Amino acid sequence: MTHETILTAATLVLPDAVLSGTIVVRDGRIAEIAPGLSAAPGALALDGDFLLPGIVDLHTDNLERQVQPRINARWPSRSAMVAHDAQCAVAGVTTVFDALCLGDLGFDKDRVRTFHDGVADLDALTEAGLLRAEHFLHLRCEVPAPDMLGLFDPVAEHSLVRMVSLMDHTPGVGQYADLDWYRKLRRDGGADADEIEGRIVELQAQRARLRGPNRQALLARLAGRAIAVASHDDRTAAEVAENAADGITVSEFPVTLAAALAAQAHGMRVIAGAPNLVRGGSHSGNVGVAALLEARAVDALASDYVPTSLIEAAFHRSAGALPDAVALVTDRPARLAGLADRGRLEGGLRADLVQVHVHEGMPIVRAVWRAGARVA
Numbered sequence: 001m002t003h004e005t006i007l008t009a010a011t012l013v014l015p016d017a018v019l020s021g022t023i024v025v026r027d028g029r030i031a032e033i034a035p036g037l038s039a040a041p042g043a044l045a046l047d048g049d050f051l052l053p054g055i056v057d058l059h060t061d062n063l064e065r066q067v068q069p070r071i072n073a074r075w076p077s078r079s080a081m082v083a084h085d086a087q088c089a090v091a092g093v094t095t096v097f098d099a100l101c102l103g104d105l106g107f108d109k110d111r112v113r114t115f116h117d118g119v120a121d122l123d124a125l126t127e128a129g130l131l132r133a134e135h136f137l138h139l140r141c142e143v144p145a146p147d148m149l150g151l152f153d154p155v156a157e158h159s160l161v162r163m164v165s166l167m168d169h170t171p172g173v174g175q176y177a178d179l180d181w182y183r184k185l186r187r188d189g190g191a192d193a194d195e196i197e198g199r200i201v202e203l204q205a206q207r208a209r210l211r212g213p214n215r216q217a218l219l220a221r222l223a224g225r226a227i228a229v230a231s232h233d234d235r236t237a238a239e240v241a242e243n244a245a246d247g248i249t250v251s252e253f254p255v256t257l258a259a260a261l262a263a264q265a266h267g268m269r270v271i272a273g274a275p276n277l278v279r280g281g282s283h284s285g286n287v288g289v290a291a292l293l294e295a296r297a298v299d300a301l302a303s304d305y306v307p308t309s310l311i312e313a314a315f316h317r318s319a320g321a322l323p324d325a326v327a328l329v330t331d332r333p334a335r336l337a338g339l340a341d342r343g344r345l346e347g348g349l350r351a352d353l354v355q356v357h358v359h360e361g362m363p364i365v366r367a368v369w370r371a372g373a374r375v376a
Contacts, residue, residue, distance in 0.1 A: 054352025103145025
């Protein structure tokens, strides 16, 4: 039996235009797109609201915030996964890449537990058909960590792994190049001065010993795989050149404009953080995404730690014309991840759709469909 839904009186954000019109969804796919109103019985009028493709989020740490809503309060993992999924769906995110950390650098030991629980919960809830959004795994591999490869190998062939990023959160490099900022961050987390200084020395020595061998071993495991491989927090053109030479094709969250431009010069695609754009700058003193957009040095946006940031970024004045801005959170991330069946309002593609009402400049998600089924 054919299942059909007609959405009319909508402002359709197409790949290259904005059109007042109608979409017909049939058996989970976009069957027709037409200008004007539909007179068909049962057509659902959207009252002029925008209709966008479902958002594709390549990197979200939101699960970690649900697992640990306060420093000393850990929430049951499966409940946290359900809450995380719901928050993504109501934000218009129909495809979620859960960014789970592999490797312990000493101050975030519970992240390894979150990784183990997250994979198990995702498997169980996906099999049961209980998730609103479609979830994939983005493995964030802490390259200098002694336990990273041991954590990676058991999930390396998992069917949901679609992205791997090579991270290095050693103090003194990347995002933590400013050691005074790193010290403050750890003090705010409850560590005392002696503990912080001891860990800085220990982690820097560990990096010198393990980064090279772990990096090459991980890249060898990823060679020839049909998944996106990203660097993380690139700071210098030299770092980008090393990544490009090693076959890494994505620069995720570069922390300087120079690194983003170098990545594009090497043919790499750049992912930037939507919260940075919405907030008006980086929370840690790195380059502003508005500056990256102005330099045309962004290929896709990711939510990082706030699912709602993506829909807000798409309507942000700095993101450019609406079709291009929407593509930054839909079509381009879908293509980057090799998901050819979604990301655009186009006949034959999966009917992942988001109804958005703009109130006093603020985009409000009013309804969400995944493969034609209403999920929020």
